[in-house]
Amino acid sequence: MENKKKFYYGWVVVFACFLINFVNTGLLVYTFSLFVLPVSTALAKSPTQIVLAASLFTAAFAIISPMIGKQLEKGRIKQLLIAGAILNGGGFMLLSKVNTLSMFYICYTIVGVGAAIVGPAVHSTLPAYWFEKKRGLAVGIANVGAGAGSIIAPMVITATMTSYDWRMGFFVLGAISAVILCALVFIIKTKPSEIGLYPDGLTKEEFDAQPAAERPVLEGLTRPQAFKTSAFWMICISFLFIGVAQLGVLQNQAAFLIGIQFDMSVAARALAYIGSMSILSKFIFGWLADKFHYKLVFLFGNILLVSGIIMLANVTSESNFVYMAVYAILFGLGIGSWYPIAGVIVGKTFGVKFYAAIYGFIFSIRAIGDIFGAPSISAIAGTRGYSFGFLCAAACACVSVVLIMLIQTPKAYTDLIKK
Template sequence: MESKLNMETKKKFYYGWVVVFACFLINFVNTGLLVYTFSLFVLPVSTALAKSPTQIVLAASMFTAAFAVISPLIGKQLEKGRIKQLLIAGAILNGGGFMLLSKVNSLSMFYICYIIVGVGAAIVGPAVHSTLPAYWFEKKRGLAVGIANVGAGAGSIIAPMVITATMTSYDWRMGFFVLGAISAIILCALVFIIKTKPSEIGLYPDGLTKEEIDAQPAAERPVLEGLTRSQAFKTSAFWMICISFLFIGVAQLGVLQNQAAFLMSIKFDMIVAARALAYIGSMSILAKFIFGYLADKFNFKGVFLFGNLLLIIGIVMLSRVTPESNLVYMSAYAILFGLGIGSWYPIAGVIVGKTFGVKFYAAIYGFIFSIRAIGDIFGAPSISAIASTRGYSFGFLCAAACACVSVVLIMLIQTPKEYTKLLEK
């Protein structure tokens, strides 16, 4: 009787959703605070340090380079159950790095601080916040990963407004200090609630018990197998996904981290730029719910194509913005771009899980995301450099072309034979 009551209690409340909420907050810090506010600092810091915007934007690439180097190392630490240690390290480096940014007086120190923040971001990055939902969910994996990534959108709405208000009332230095304080507090708090796998509380993915797993037809049971990272390395699908994600990184981050500078360069004020970022963040939240659901219900290739069509249209519309562009047009570009950029995160997790399995998901996803980070590294400074010679419009069109390449590669991948054999056993 007591066992039955315990089982019913577990069914009423599955701890996996607590883990998803924790990943939501990690994303709030890692993407919402870090990525969506960067472009707001470019011109003020450029003026304060007497450097060009291109030199300031290069810090984003150094951040991403550090992120890319560290990310492949995190998956194995997560598989060993060291999530709490990762969160503490992330809090120290993220929070401390931002607080140090509030004190910099030279370009070299600005770069060093962003490298520190990049290491902290990698420690609690996609190898953590996209892997944990994949461990806890099978049937609702896309939705769970999508909800976790909604944190980035929530941060993108809140952070630009908070930082704009802070910078208006004080200055850019106080803006960095506030980012550091928020990051450290949130990550430290999560140490008390987060868990790595459902097996830690005697469950299987989706909240199922062993008895419920055994009672299911074999075809309906959660797939707990998967290729190792070394096995994945030997497949063409792995490298096609890596290259696809690299190109989409150029498209997304190259545009995202330059659009505020572009809008202000054509005489829109900072409030308009921040509002555009907030619209993008709002739509990215909606997209993660929508595309998380779609990724669970339909073939991931079609869902990936649809999401990136929205992204491409939004980028092309941005490339045609002029000082005379009205509110409707500005809103339309931000909405489409936001839906497109938000669609990628839940689909990416499903692509990796469906192609290679979840047993070594953290190690595989961490490496793949580090390759994507190369696109992030070159995206922002490349668009900025193109803007200095050919204009932002041409740079944004180049980013749209990168998104097209990404889509074609995903359309061409096939499930590796090695993984198919595991599923047939």
């Protein structure tokens, strides 16, 4: 009984991952649009040219992410945090000094590399190392950091830019990123074995006392072994399609609503609802992923997502507030559901021993969907209209679900855990 009452250090690691997500997504992603117009004016370039930096950021992120997993598996989390602090913090501080478009691109690419170093291969892997029974909830809480950042970071940077200018805004982003990531070096740990525990806080005696079928699984396929399974590539393609669906709709809905004569405040309110529901969803679906089979939870999350997208596709200038709110709530719950479930899918299919290397590669494939989702749906909208484009996004989500429903746990993994 005494051991059960002890605070489990795994929750400290989850909080650290929450803060990493706060920096990596909240500061780095959700503030970008605030800089587009002031930077385009200062550099005498078009907004389209400035926005290209976001694609360079994502491309660097996708290329570097698969390389991070092996470093984490070697216990180099502190080195990764320091490198991330230098590249993120330094990259943003350099952005505050740029005077040419080429330097703007180079500095944003540097930030993209830094983001990958402390990206999903870190903040989604560490909770998986520390938890099995509550893995979904732990990953979900870690990913709530992105939602918190999406609310706080734009307000802080807007206030900074109002009082000073865009250059000070970038400097503040760099300072916050560097301070948070460096501070985490003092509390972060890679695996529970570093403090003499097993996943879920079990001592060696408690672990040995459990029936073999109930013990946390410590084994797993290597990345080369995972590459040889159909399940790996089905998950990769599934996550690519869900990236197209989510980002394709998320980044085009405001233009659609404004285009059919809704006030910009309506589009902003819809985005606020989506962000709020996404935060709530990570708690809900993290809990569900620990209680039910991941295929059912993934299906449920995507039913909500597709329902929201279909409602959006049918929005007209006559749609009332209730209709708009329901679509935003459904879409927000659906888009937030993916993050905790994704970690559970990878862990249950391949194990956790080499989780970081496998998840890092899979997420880089997902990033391709993120990169091409918005322009693809926008291009379709240019010829067939936004409603048809959104329905194409819904179809992508359905393809993603079908692929997950069809995957089977690789025989190589089931044989491994039976030994």
